[in-house]
Amino acid sequence: xxxxxxxxxxxxxxxxxxxxxxxxxxxxxxxxxxxxxxxxxxxxxxxxxxxxxxxxxxxxxxxxxxxxxxxxxxxxxxxxxxxxxxxxxxxxxxxxxxxxxxxxxxxxxxxxxxxxxxxxxxxxxxxxxxxxxxxxxxxxxxxxxxxxxxxxxxxxxxxxxxxxxxxxxxxxxxxxxxxxxxxxxxxxxxxxxxxxxxxxxxxxxxxxxxxxxxxxxxxxxxxxxxxxxxxxxxxxxxxxxxxxxxxxxxxxxxxxxxxxxxxxxxxxxxxxxxxxxxxxxxxxxxxxxxxxxxxxxxxxxxxxxxxxxxxxxxxxxxxxxxxxxxxxxxxxxxxxxx
Ligand code: SF4
Numbered sequence: 001x002x003x004x005x006x007x008x009x010x011x012x013x014x015x016x017x018x019x020x021x022x023x024x025x026x027x028x029x030x031x032x033x034x035x036x037x038x039x040x041x042x043x044x045x046x047x048x049x050x051x052x053x054x055x056x057x058x059x060x061x062x063x064x065x066x067x068x069x070x071x072x073x074x075x076x077x078x079x080x081x082x083x084x085x086x087x088x089x090x091x092x093x094x095x096x097x098x099x100x101x102x103x104x105x106x107x108x109x110x111x112x113x114x115x116x117x118x119x120x121x122x123x124x125x126x127x128x129x130x131x132x133x134x135x136x137x138x139x140x141x142x143x144x145x146x147x148x149x150x151x152x153x154x155x156x157x158x159x160x161x162x163x164x165x166x167x168x169x170x171x172x173x174x175x176x177x178x179x180x181x182x183x184x185x186x187x188x189x190x191x192x193x194x195x196x197x198x199x200x201x202x203x204x205x206x207x208x209x210x211x212x213x214x215x216x217x218x219x220x221x222x223x224x225x226x227x228x229x230x231x232x233x234x235x236x237x238x239x240x241x242x243x244x245x246x247x248x249x250x251x252x253x254x255x256x257x258x259x260x261x262x263x264x265x266x267x268x269x270x271x272x273x274x275x276x277x278x279x280x281x282x283x284x285x286x287x288x289x290x291x292x293x294x295x296x297x298x299x300x301x302x303x304x305x306x307x308x309x310x311x312x313x314x315x316x317x318x319x320x321x322x323x324x325x326x327x328x329x330x331x332x333x334x335x336x337x338x
Contacts, residue, residue: 018055018190018222019076023048024085026068026075030297044296045071047246049085050323053190058216058223060233060254062269063243064293069226072243073192076224077109078102089190107137110183114195116175120167126153126178127163133185152181157211173204177211184215190222197232209236230266231273234258239329242266245304246296248323252330262332264309265289303335311336 026046031037046068053059061069074080076087078094087094092105113119120129130149134140140148150160156177167175176196183191193212197205213236215221227233233240234254241251242265250263261267268287275281289308294300300307306316315335323333 016055017052018090019053020086020088021049021051021053021076022086022088023050024072024075024087025049025083026071026080027083041297044246044299046075046082047296047299049248051241051248051251053222053224054238055189055222056216056220057238058225058236060237060240061224061226061243062230062233062240063228065228066293066296067243068246068296069228069243070194073111073194073224073226077106077111077192079111107186108188109190109192110186110188111192111194112176112179112183112196115199116172116179117167117199119179120175122167125164125166126158126170129167129178130163130181130185133182137186139186148185152185155184155215156181171204172200173207176200176208180208180211180215184219187219188221190224193223193225195226195228198228205232212236229273230258230269242269245293245299247304247333248331249305249334250330250332252332253328256328256330260330262326262330262337263305263334264311265305268310303333 024046025044025048027042027044029039030041030043032040049072051059061072063069071080075082078087078097082095085095089105089109094102094105097105124132127149130152131145134145134148149163153160153162158174158177158181167178170178196212197208200208212223216223223236225233225236230240237254239251239253240257241248242257242263243249244265250257250261250266257266258270261270264287268289271285271287275284287310291308294304294307300317302315302317302319303309303312303321306312309316313336319335321333321335323331324337325331326337
């Protein structure tokens with residue numbers, strides 16, 4: 001009885017929406033001329049995203065480099081201010097916040113970057129790095145602060161004996177653990193993980209993913225997990241959104257996306273993942289996309305994927321496909337999806 005109540009509470013928590021992203025746009029101006037800088041256009045890095053992130057879930061966000069996924073993560077946290085649209089964190093609309101109110105809510109949202117080498121100050125000790133956010137947000141001082149730093153290091157699998165050491169004394173995986181400890185110091189609800197394992201050795205990647213999963217279930221964290229290929233997000237994500245040239249083209253539960261991808265771009269990305277069984281690998285067809293990703297300064301008309309889509313028809317270059325719910329929360333933006 002107690003067990004079923006607990007699992008029901010966890011399910012209820014997981015189905016509650018933590019973040020709502022509505023019509024999110026991030027455009028960067030392009031200027032020409034050195035002295036009289038004249039604006040000549042826009043880079044449309046993120047162009048009209050709509051999605052929710054549920055409390056306690058991991059939403060994977062996948063796409064080729066330059067598709068706008070990192071910009072999306074930064075815009076949600078207001079590290080880059082959106083050009084248009086709304087970002088609701090529970091009931092608070094973040095794009096309207098400034099100054100102290102924005103600073104306070106940022107405590108609940110953290111970001112882990114791809115490169116643990118670049119995101120740690122080489123002149124600070126591990127103890128100072130992890131305790132800095134505790135000081136900035138006034139969460140702990142003196143002996144209490146020291147105890148919290150020790151506890152955070154233990155939580156990420158490091159020993160408190162490391163507090164006097166510097167980042168260069170650690171391996172890539174250990175540095176990423178320090179980055180995670182620093183992010184956890186402010187007790188966040190939501191973490192944007194921007195390719196957190198891409199710079200690590202393959203042998204270390206699984207350890208960091210496992211750590212992030214166990215921290216998630218222990219602390220009830222919600223993740224937006226950004227990656228450039230679908231194999232990385234498979235094990236950690238509850239749902240996955242696929243991005244192409246500033247837009248989400250498909251969003252679905254993990255299993256639905258892998259078993260029945262509806263968008264030709266998702267199908268192409270999935271077909272690029274090698275299968276460990278050599279017999280199956282030899283027989284299956286790979287979809288090789290022609291051409292490069294077009295420039296976000298002048299995206300193609302209609303469906304942005306039409307210049308590379310192997311099944312495009314006339315209407316694709318003229319009319320933008322709607323982002324439709326095909327049932328069970330499986331969304332796709334393709335005229336031909338059924
Ligand atoms: Fe391809 Fe047309 Fe579908 Fe776009 S709308 S993915 S071009 S079939």
